[in-house]
Every structure is written in C-alpha cells, then in structure tokens.
Amino acid sequence: xxxxxxxxxxxxxxxxxxxxxxxxxxxxxxxxxxxxxxxxxxxxxxxxxxxxxxxxxxxxxxxxxxxxxxxxxxxxxxxxxxxxxxxxxxxxxxxxxxxxxxxxxxxxxxxxx
Ligand SMILES: [Zn+2]
Numbered sequence: 001x002x003x004x005x006x007x008x009x010x011x012x013x014x015x016x017x018x019x020x021x022x023x024x025x026x027x028x029x030x031x032x033x034x035x036x037x038x039x040x041x042x043x044x045x046x047x048x049x050x051x052x053x054x055x056x057x058x059x060x061x062x063x064x065x066x067x068x069x070x071x072x073x074x075x076x077x078x079x080x081x082x083x084x085x086x087x088x089x090x091x092x093x094x095x096x097x098x099x100x101x102x103x104x105x106x107x108x109x110x111x112x113x
Pocket of ligand 1: 017018031
C-alpha cells in the first residue's frame with residue numbers, strides 16, 4: 001500500500017496547502033492527500049466480493065485540529081485518525097497480516113490438493 005504524493009505544492013487564499021495535499025477544495029479548512037486503498041482480489045468463485053475498498057488511508061489536516069494525522073477508514077465507516085507513531089504501529093500490523101496471508105498461500109500451494 002502506498003500513497004502517491006503530488007510533487008507540486010498548491011496554494012490557497014484561506015489556508016496554505018501542503019506538498020502532499022490533493023484535496024478538491026470542497027472543504028476549505030480541511031486538507032487531504034491522495035488516498036491509498038486495499039480491495040479484495042478478483043476471484044472466479046467470489047461472486048459477492050465487495051468492490052469498495054476494505055481499507056483506505058490518507059493524510060488529513062483541519063483548521064479545527066491542526067495536526068497532520070493519518071486517516072484510516074474501512075467501508076462506509078468514518079474510521080480513525082492516527083498520530084504518525086500510531087499509524088506506524090498499524091502499518092506493522094498490516095505487514096504481519098500480509099506475512100500470514102503469504103504463509104497460507106504457500107501452504108495451499110504445497111498442499112498437493
Ligand atoms: Zn489542501
């Protein structure tokens with residue numbers, strides 16, 4: 001999972017944009033980055049596989065809470081905003097989960113069935 005950061009900083013009259021900002025200006029006091037998403041893989045047997053992202057992550061800043069946080073959302077829920085250290089810990093959990101998925105896939109490949 002990665003976030004593509006725009007290389008060109010945008011400017012605004014009311015509040016400065018950040019180099020990572022990709023917001024559309026709908027909410028002038030809020031700034032968000034491009035969104036990184038994780039979706040289910042396509043599957044021949046997964047007829048009812050959701051197409052909406054399982055997880056989404058983006059940077060978030062608002063005038064009401066002027067600290068850059070990492071917003072993590074799942075489905076239609078609001079999700080959480082994490083401080084950078086908390087987001088790092090969550091990323092470590094995602095990596096651990098990915099290792100478990102990889103281990104299961106290798107067990108399946110070696111199962112002979
Ligand atoms: Zn902005």
